[in-house]
Amino acid sequence: MxxxxxxxxxxRLMAGLLILLIxxxxxxxxxxxxxxxxxxxxxxxxxxxxxxxxxKNPQLSPQLTEKLKQKIISTTRxxxxxxxxxxxxxxxxxxxxxxxxxxxxxxxxxxxxxxVTFHLIFKNKLDETKxxxxxxxxxxxxxxxxxxxxxxxRSGEDIVKNLTDAIFNKIFSNW
Numbered sequence: 001m002x003x004x005x006x007x008x009x010x011x012r013l014m015a016g017l018l019i020l021l022i023x024x025x026x027x028x029x030x031x032x033x034x035x036x037x038x039x040x041x042x043x044x045x046x047x048x049x050x051x052x053x054x055x056k057n058p059q060l061s062p063q064l065t066e067k068l069k070q071k072i073i074s075t076t077r078x079x080x081x082x083x084x085x086x087x088x089x090x091x092x093x094x095x096x097x098x099x100x101x102x103x104x105x106x107x108x109x110x111x112x113x114x115x116v117t118f119h120l121i122f123k124n125k126l127d128e129t130k131x132x133x134x135x136x137x138x139x140x141x142x143x144x145x146x147x148x149x150x151x152x153x154r155s156g157e158d159i160v161k162n163l164t165d166a167i168f169n170k171i172f173s174n175w
Contacts (some may be wrong), residue, residue, distance in 0.1 A: 036172065037076070040126060044078045049105065053097035055150060060094055060160065064164035065116070066165040078170065089123040095135065099148060102141055107172070114151060115139045118163055122171055138167045 026046065046069045051061045068090070072078055081175025096117040116138045124130035140159060142151050152159075 037078075038126065041087045041124075042079060043081045043083070043086045044072055044076075044088040044090065044129040045081055045083065046072070047089070049091070050093040051097075052093045052095055053116075055097045057094075057156075059152075059156065060097070060116075063156075063160045064094075064167075065161055067160050068167055071164055071168050075168070085125065087125050088171070089125060090121070090167075092118055092120040092167075095119045101144070103144070107153075110144050111141055112144045112146075113139050113141050114148070114155075114159075116159065116163065118167065120167055120170060125167060134170060136163065136170060138163050138166065 046065060049061045049065045049068075051057070060065075067082060073080060094116065096115065098115055100113050100115065101111070102113040118136045118138070119133065120136055121133050122131060138159065140151070140155055142155070
């Protein structure tokens with residue numbers, strides 16, 4: 001057997017097989033190692049997130065609450081509890097939810113922005129020096145021809161996912 005009229009010798013065959021094996025078994029892994037938390041932390045509680053914004057998206061609060069619970073359960077070793085003595089006690093509320101104009105073309109609105117702010121309250125019952133409160137903003141630009149209802153239907157899951165990720169990262173990675 002030849003390759004471009006050159007015979008395949010034993011060392012070329014071995015080198016080819018070695019390269020094939022290397023690429024076949026090479027993988028790239030990316031992820032977090034059990035997030036930064038003390039080993040004595042065992043439980044968490046996520047209280048229901050209220051919506052205190054002037055405009056209330058009725059689906060945002062329950063979806064955000066449940067999505068954060070599921071993310072913590074699936075990503076950490078913590079056990080969920082509803083007890084007052086949970087090691088991590090997480091609460092908060094949607095503090096703002098509004099639309100503003102961000103783009104104008106030919107004297108008319110071409111782009112709008114949905115802005116959502118979540119106020120996070122985190123309590124660490126094992127180390128109160130780690131307690132904090134912070135605002136977590138999220139915004140989404142969209143075509144001005146779309147209604148708020150259309151944007152919520154199309155992007156509702158992304159809004160919840162992005163806010164959930166930001167809350168999770170603030171608690172466990174302090175991003």
